[in-house]
Structure formats: C-alpha cells, structure tokens
Amino acid sequence: MDLALDIISAILLAAGTFFVFAGGVGVMRMPDFYTRMHAASLTDTGGAALIIAGLLLQGGLTLAPVKLLAIFLFLFLTSPTASYALVNAALLSGLKPRARNETGAPLPEGEALQPVTRLGKRGTNTPQDNTGKAAAKQPAAKKAAAKKPAEKKPAANKKAAKKS
C-alpha cells in the first residue's frame, strides 16, 4: 500500500516537474509576449496542481496536507487571475500580438490584425460559412425526416393489418 502510494506520488511529482520545466522552456523560447504568457500561465497552474497532489499523498494524518491544500486552492485561484491581469494590462497599454498573414510571413509593423477579425478572415468561423453548411445540411435532414415516417408507416400498417 505504501509502495503504491509512493509510486503514484512519484509519477505525479515527475509529471508536475516536467510541466513546470516545459513552461520554463516555453517562456525562454516563444517569440512574443502573448505566446510566452500562454506557455507560462497553463504550466503554472497545471504543474503546481500536479506537484502539490503528489506531495499531498505523502502527508499522512498531519497538518501538512491541510496547508498544502490551502496553498493549492490559493494558487489555483490567483495564478489565472494574475495571468489575466497581466495580459489585460499588456493589451490596454497597446502591445500588439505578432500576427502572420495567410502565407505565414510576418505582417509589417503596424499592420497587426485584431485577433477577432483574424479568426473571421481565416474562413473557418465566418458567418457565411456557417450558413452555407447549414443550408447544405438542411436538405439532407429533410430527406431523412421524410424517409423515416415513410418507413414507419408501412410497418404500422402491417401491424394494424396483423392485429385486425
């Protein structure tokens, strides 16, 4: 039992350390502030949760797990808040994300697209696309709807015939 607990907590600690280290490498190597923020904020919360979970299993019946739980709750609430506040401050102060055009070449300075319009221009989330797909799907759905009653009706008729 003890060995199983040890192995589980060792796996959790190793996974947490890997996440934390991946976050550190991401913060060092990512190209601009927002991507760095992405690497840091996710691994801050995830790695901390894994490491503290690994330590929790080793606590036994003392006060230590309670304190660990308090640390975990606090980190879990404040780490995303701090990340949000940081990105919000950066956006408000006019720091633009490094955007790329459709061919993958970096856009010239001052022509960075806004993230929302960028999603629309990609052609995946445009309203026209959605309506087109919906229009293409509707006839098929109508056909299916039309088929089902047609199939059911003869069956019902047969049943009725058998009963009678």
Add this chain to the structure above:
Amino acid sequence: MMMEWVYFGACVGILVTMTLAVVRGLIGPTIFDRVLAVNMFGTKTVLFLAVVSYLSGRPDFLDLALAYALINFIGVLAVLLFFQSREVRRAAEAEKEAGK
C-alpha cells in the same frame, strides 16, 4: 529512500525553471515580460518551498510557502496597477500636448 530522490529531482527541475524565468526577466524586451518572469519565479518558489519541506522533513516550510504565495499575488497586481496607471498618465499627457 526512493521518495528522497524523487523530491530531489523535483527540486532540481524547479530550480532550473526558476533560472530560466530569471533569464527571461533579465532579457525580456517589454516590461510585461519581466512581470511575467517575476510572477512565474514566485509560483515556482512556492512549489520549491513545498517540495523542500518534504525533502528536509520540516513542515514549517509550508507556512513560508503559503505566505510567499500571498505576497507574490499581491505584489504582481500592485506592480501591474503601477505600470497601467503610468501608461494612462502618458496617454493623457500626449493628448494634452496634442490639444495645445
């Protein structure tokens, strides 16, 4: 005995990450990169203290970790507020000069 080595490995990994965060804080091109590095360094310090408390068998370190987590969060928010108000002040000054 096995767990000591696991704690030790976690300590080393967290320390390397803290070093990477410090390097990013030193070379960070914008002020927000530096704040991000400080925030990350603080979180890693909390984790490091927690692991060290288990490695050395002294649960008192967990209190330090908790206090550090509190201070880190408040500190990052205070620094952000400071820089945000500086940006707002600069924009207002630029508007005044443009108005003149």
